[in-house]
Amino acid sequence: MSQPDETTRHTALHDLHVELGARMVPFAGYSMPVQYPMGISKEHIQTRTHAGLFDVSHMGQVLLKGENAAKAMETLVPVDIIDLPAMKQRYALFTNERGGIMDDLMVTNAGDHLFVVVNAACKEQDINHMRENIGDKVEIEVLEDHALLALQGPQAAAVMSRLTTISDDMIFMTAANLNIDGIQCFVTRSGYSGEDGFEISVHNDDAMQLARTLLAQPEVEPVGLGARDSLRLEAGLCLYGHDLDQDTSPVESSLLWALSKVRRVDGERPGGYPGADIILAQIANGVERKRVGIQPQGRMPVREGAVLTDTEGHEIGKVTSGGFGPSVNGPVAMGYVKTQLAVPGTDLFAIVRDKPVPVQVVKLPFVTQKYYRGK
């Protein structure tokens, strides 16, 4: 149910969403557009074929300042931040003492500071976590007065090139300070749709004008949180609180690629983050369960919470995200299964409304990621 207005926060683009006819829902304490009149399915396809504009201002934007910022941040994440080159971005995880995941985040070396983006539902926790653990070593500035817009899709770069100058070396996971149609923005070439795209941090005072300028481009339509979810699921990307949580480690969640080599046992700076002993032991010895793609064999969607069984009916895991993939034109899901069954091609059942539905373990993603990695 919707929460009372006084506890629901609005982003700088709230009035625009309402004007565009969005269906607004409470999400992580904010009133957010779940879809526009176009509808989730068409918004999803729009993003895969043209470009979609998402308001993700509910996410937390935090600056870490001071010469020790990178070193301090490394005490909280299993990721190489010290050697992150200027204007490069990296995916990271806040881990807890049990080796579980507190949140997933993006860290950008913005030159004289780190620019950090955390999940909306976790931002209060994350900010407190940073203040408590590294607050004496770095200056932590929460960008309360900034919006975050994501422009995603194969035509996003063409749209941006019309309104600003993007250099050829602005590839996936790099950043730039750009003047977009007269508005100063901090832009990273990233996103969570599996498509090429940009995330644009802009002052609240300029957010409305920027959003209107972007929406005035013929390739761009507004896209809500509903399609954001189906896009990221098809792209095999985790959603915190669903596919990742405090009791799930980066090794279990098949995010080994995000754990930098220099922070592993044989690296230059092994460990040194919460739960490192547990996570490093898991890398060496393996884990009992793994996150995998789950492909339902029929048309029926298999959703979060569905129990997974082996072909003999023994419970062996659970679906953590599931729904219908408009680009795949069929149901898609991911979940956790016993490691010995985490092999593509393994036949399983998902229990949906007390009935077993045939599913298969598949390799993620369901659609090819189309990030721009240079010419």
Next chain:
Amino acid sequence: MMSTIKFTEDHEWVVTNDDGTALVGITDYAQEQLGELVYIELPEVGSEVEKGDAVAVIESVKSASDLLMPVSGEIIEVNEELDADPGKVNEDALGAGWFLRVKLADEGELDELMDEDKYMESLED
């Protein structure tokens, strides 16, 4: 008796025939709220159902919801075309997008449902 259409608070419709059967579906308002439908699970023909029973599952991109029986009776036919094309409900919720035909157990139950004027009025609240 001419066929009449009645509605539930949960946005189902029921159209009665003078042979003691009725067609059941969801309203245009309901399909619009749900968005594009991607899968519909229909009940088995021959099953006896009570008013209020969840007999069909309606899956949109985002969520799964139930069709609750507006009346009691025996399911005598289901719209099998919805298997291949659940979008029929989005296109024509009160026509080609019907869900099932039921043999009414108690025509008196119809009196508890809303007529069209009352239903349209309820949507404005």
